[in-house]
Amino acid sequence: MYLGCLYVMVALGLTLIYGVLNQINFAHADFVTVGAFAAFFTVTRFATKTLGLPDAGAYLVSLVVALGVGALLGLAINAAVFAPLRERGDELRPLIATIGVSVLLENAQLALFGPIPYQFDSPFARETIRIGRIFFTGQSVLVVAVSAVSIAALYAFMRYTFLGKALRAVAQDRETAGLMGINPGLLIGLTIVIASALAGMAGALLGPVLVLTPFAGASVVVKAFAIVIIGGFGNMQGTIIAGILVGIIEAFTVQYLGSGLIDLVVFVLLLAMLVVRPTGIIAERKEENV
Amino acid sequence: MKLISRLALACAMGVVSLATLAQDKVIRIGVLMPISGPGSYFGVQDKEGMELALEHLKGMASGYKLQVQYEDSACSPLQATNTVKRVLDQFKPHIVIGEECSDASLAIAPILEQNKVVQLNAGSVTMKLTESGYKYVFRIFPNAEQQSGPLVKVALGHLKAKTAVILHEKTNAGVDNAEGFKKPFEAAGGKVLAVIDFGRDVNDFTSIATRIASLGAVDVLPTFALEGQTVRLAQALAQAKVVKGGGGKGVQMGSIWLPWGFDQKAGQAAEGYVRIVQFDPGENRKMVQDFVKAFKAKYGADRTPSHINAHAYDTVMLVAEAVKRGAKDAEGIREQFSKFKNVEVTTGKITFDPKGQNSDLSVVHFVETQKDLSWKSINWQQ
Numbered sequence: 130m131y132l133g134c135l136y137v138m139v140a141l142g143l144t145l146i147y148g149v150l151n152q153i154n155f156a157h158a159d160f161v162t163v164g165a166f167a168a169f170f171t172v173t174r175f176a177t178k179t180l181g182l183p184d185a186g187a188y189l190v191s192l193v194v195a196l197g198v199g200a201l202l203g204l205a206i207n208a209a210v211f212a213p214l215r216e217r218g219d220e221l222r223p224l225i226a227t228i229g230v231s232v233l234l235e236n237a238q239l240a241l242f243g244p245i246p247y248q249f250d251s252p253f254a255r256e257t258i259r260i261g262r263i264f265f266t267g268q269s270v271l272v273v274a275v276s277a278v279s280i281a282a283l284y285a286f287m288r289y290t291f292l293g294k295a296l297r298a299v300a301q302d303r304e305t306a307g308l309m310g311i312n313p314g315l316l317i318g319l320t321i322v323i324a325s326a327l328a329g330m331a332g333a334l335l336g337p338v339l340v341l342t343p344f345a346g347a348s349v350v351v352k353a354f355a356i357v358i359i360g361g362f363g364n365m366q367g368t369i370i371a372g373i374l375v376g377i378i379e380a381f382t383v384q385y386l387g388s389g390l391i392d393l394v395v396f397v398l399l400l401a402m403l404v405v406r407p408t409g410i411i412a413e414r415k416e417e418n419v
Numbered sequence: 420m421k422l423i424s425r426l427a428l429a430c431a432m433g434v435v436s437l438a439t440l441a442q443d444k445v446i447r448i449g450v451l452m453p454i455s456g457p458g459s460y461f462g463v464q465d466k467e468g469m470e471l472a473l474e475h476l477k478g479m480a481s482g483y484k485l486q487v488q489y490e491d492s493a494c495s496p497l498q499a500t501n502t503v504k505r506v507l508d509q510f511k512p513h514i515v516i517g518e519e520c521s522d523a524s525l526a527i528a529p530i531l532e533q534n535k536v537v538q539l540n541a542g543s544v545t546m547k548l549t550e551s552g553y554k555y556v557f558r559i560f561p562n563a564e565q566q567s568g569p570l571v572k573v574a575l576g577h578l579k580a581k582t583a584v585i586l587h588e589k590t591n592a593g594v595d596n597a598e599g600f601k602k603p604f605e606a607a608g609g610k611v612l613a614v615i616d617f618g619r620d621v622n623d624f625t626s627i628a629t630r631i632a633s634l635g636a637v638d639v640l641p642t643f644a645l646e647g648q649t650v651r652l653a654q655a656l657a658q659a660k661v662v663k664g665g666g667g668k669g670v671q672m673g674s675i676w677l678p679w680g681f682d683q684k685a686g687q688a689a690e691g692y693v694r695i696v697q698f699d700p701g702e703n704r705k706m707v708q709d710f711v712k713a714f715k716a717k718y719g720a721d722r723t724p725s726h727i728n729a730h731a732y733d734t735v736m737l738v739a740e741a742v743k744r745g746a747k748d749a750e751g752i753r754e755q756f757s758k759f760k761n762v763e764v765t766t767g768k769i770t771f772d773p774k775g776q777n778s779d780l781s782v783v784h785f786v787e788t789q790k791d792l793s794w795k796s797i798n799w800q801q
Contacts, residue, residue: 132623236455244459246647248684257658263629264659339622340647344457348620383626389589389616 131269133376134276135338138331139346140353140360140368141283142324148363149300149320152220155227156206157353158346159234160325163202164195164332165341166242169249171195184252192275192333199329200322206230207321212314238343251337272334279327280369287365296320300363355399361409370410445484446742446752448735449506449536451492451499451517451527457619458494460645461519461542461727468724468731469516471710471717472739480739483747487735492518496526503527507534513749514539516734519727521545521591528556537752539737541730544592544676546599549776555749557756557775559737559766560730561697563592565780566674567599569695570641573785575607578670578693580638582610584631586652587643589616596643596674612637621648628655637661641672646681649673653688663691675783678725682792692788693797698726698766701794702782710765726766733764 139161146154168191176187210230214222256267287293298306299316307313332346339345356375360367375395382394402409450469452462466489478485488510492499499518506512507530515531518524519542531538532553540548540558544566549558574580585600587593593616601611612634615627631637640662642649657665664671664687673681673694682689700711700723710732714724724732740762741755762769767782786794 239455239459244457244463246460246650246684248650250686254654264632265625266658269625335622338651340651342457342460342647345622348622351620380626384630387615388621388627389618391621392618 130373130376130380131265131272132379133373134273135331135335136349136352136356136376137369137372138276138279138327138334139349140356140372141280141365142327142331143350143353143357144360144363144365144368145320145324145327147357148365149296149317150223151363152224153227153354154321154324155224156231156234157324157328158350159231159238160199160202160328161332161335161346161350162238162343163234164199164329165249165336165339165345166238166247166332167198167329168192168195168333168336169247169341172249172251188251188253192330195333196326196330199332200326202329203322203325204318206325207318211321212318215314215317235343242343244342244344247341249336249339249341254337268334268337275330275334279330283323283327284365292316292319352395355395359399359402359409361411364409364411367409367411444482445486446480446514446738446746447510447512448485448487448738449503449510449512449515449517450487450489451502451506451515451523452489453494453519453523454489454491456493456495458520461494462491464725464727465519465542465731467714467718468728468733469735471713471728472732472735474717475713476735476739480742483742485735485739485742488512492523492527494518494520494523496522499523500526500530503530507531507536512536514738514752516541516731516738519543521548521595524548525591528553531555536749537756539734539756541734542727545595547591547595549774553775555753555775557771557777559733559764559769559777561675561780561783562776563595563599565776565783566695567596567641568603569780569783569785570672570674571600571603571607571609573693574604574639574641574672575609578639580609580670582612582635582637583639583641584612584634584637584669585614585641585643586627587614587616588645588648589618593643597641600641617644617648619645619648622651624648624652624655625658627652628659628661631656631661632659637669639670639672641674643674643676645676646678646684649677650681650685653685653692657688662688664688675726678727679723680725682788682794686792689788689792690790693785695783696726696786696794697780697783698724698729699782699784699786699794699796700724704782706763707765729765733766733769736764737762737769 143157146152171191171194172187176182176190210226211223214226251268253267253271257264295311296316298311299313303313352375356371357368360371378394379391382391452465453459454462490502490506492502514537516539521543524540524543525547528538528548532555538556541560544563546563549556583604585597587597597614605611642652653671656662660667662669662671671692673692675695675697677694679700711724715722741752744755746752746755756771760770768779769777770779772778785797787797789795
């Protein structure tokens with residue numbers, strides 16, 4: 130369940146960007162990794178040493194820092210790379226640029242942090258809760274709680290706030306939204322910032338679970354892509370359901386079939402979905418003028 | 420004028436001869452290692468070890484210049500194949516050191532064999548590398564059977580284990596190590612309750628640990644995976660109360676794969692971990708202590724060299740040793756390597772058997788992680 134929530138946190142960012150821009154962000158994994166490192170250094174160098182916070186407090190602070198770092202990174206990269214390419218009216222160049230940004234971020238982190246794994250421990254990961262033979266950690270509970278709050282907040286934002294509605298309008302029809310007085314460029318930027326912030330915070334939650342190296346995000350983002358497809362491209366509710374479903378399937382696969390078959394099972398599910406229901410679990414309703 | 424012309428010609432010929440001679444007095448060492456991608460974990464440490472060796476030798480051996488060219492093979496068989504072909508064509512090495520990953524090492528072996536260029540391997544475990552009949556392949560790293568064999572003997576003889584769960588990464592190396600444990604353990608009457616494999620991208624081991632906890636009493640858990648995953652696995656097994664570090668009874672067993680510093684990263688979960696080590700930075704041998712001092716002087720007093728650093732250092736030292744013994748080209752290096760007997764290096768002694776595998780395991784010994792996360796050497800006969 131908690132693994133599913135982590136996948137949802139990562140996949141939601143991808144879904145948001147696709148929903149508004151009709152574009153895949155290949156650099157998403159690296160935003161997750163940046164978030165994980167931001168949290169790691171916040172805990173080990175700043176929160177405990179400089180602020181003198183206890184471990185639990187330091188880790189919670191690092192979640193907020195990772196959220197902020199992710200958002201700032203998204204803002205910077207959108208301003209420097211994606212927005213200028215979009216203004217040229219080109220759909221392909223921003224897509225290719227995401228690959229370039231991914232390579233840049235990965236190698237920058239490799240140069241800064243090196244390839245040897247960092248040990249990122251959360252105090253919540255040390256607390257174990259047992260129910261019979263099943264056990265889970267405090268970290269799992271925290272992940273589920275934070276994910277639930279984040280997803281609820283995002284949903285509420287998209288549904289009930291003016292900006293959220295404007296964002297949905299841009300996702301539906303960018304040109305018409307522009308004619309209605311909405312600034313599409315600003316809202317696309319906001320989408321990227323929100324998606325990056327979510328990825329950053331997902332990284333902070335994943336840090337104590339992952340083997341923390343500059344390549345850490347890649348290990349989850351492949352499944353996140355699968356979840357986006359299974360849930361339905363650009364559909365938030367579908368992504369949430371698909372993410373939790375994949376997490377549960379993964380856990381059962383390990384228990385009953387073997388951990389070596391995880392990827393096989395997930396991608397068989399993906400293929401099955403593409404064949405049986407290509408629009409995803411919850412298909413997006415598209416209206417056409419006949 | 421004629422005399423001047425003749426003198427000028429003689430001088431020019433002399434200069435050309437000297438230049439040619441200088442060019443001839445070079446041993447070209449191609450190094451294929453993972454510099455990019457997740458495998459750069461090895462590449463960075465390899466390069467550190469090799470640079471230290473070159474510094475120690477001042478880049479020379481018996482008047483020959485050791486010319487090293489580093490190439491990225493990314494732990495990928497495809498990239499390694501393309502890279503080695505390019506290196507053979509452009510650099511024309513006398514010897515290639517690499518690769519780290521078994522799959523990539525296997526990919527380049529036949530190419531180097533065909534080109535009669537020596538391959539010196541210091542990181543791959545797969546039996547196939549030295550069991551395929553290659554004459555130009557040499558390996559100083561203990562193979563899967565050399566690593567798993569002692570684990571089985573200790574599991575049965577000292578730990579009195581009756582049951583085991585084998586955990587391994589899904590690579591040639593992991594599979595070979597797992598088989599190297601499973602077969603002799605079962606042949607001696609032990610029962611393997613499960614063999615659990617996982618990809619290098621698996622991070623969460625909670626489900627695996629839960630599954631192992633449901634299997635009943637497990638005496639030993641031999642694990643063959645890289646450092647990062649082994650840390651997470653140890654922590655999950657401790658939380659599941661399967662292993663000693665978590666209050667359980669199972670003993671985790673590890674191989675030479677685990678570097679110095681693993682225990683500190685895994686924390687209390689590593690308590691009671693039993694493993695074999697080949698390079699021990701605490702070993703009293705002068706060569707080891709000199710290496711550790713030189714490493715700290717170059718890379719920082721807070722750094723302790725790992726076995727990856729040490730093996731890489733040894734590869735360059737062995738090439739230099741072959742040159743000191745008269746090797747001038749690939750054939751000469753191959754010949755000298757074949758004759759090596761008890762050549763001392765930081766990771767022990769080198770005696771290559773007819774298949775090119777180092778057969779000397781005299782420094783390989785067991786250590787157990789203590790409560791304070793330090794190593795304690797155990798004098799268990801293998």
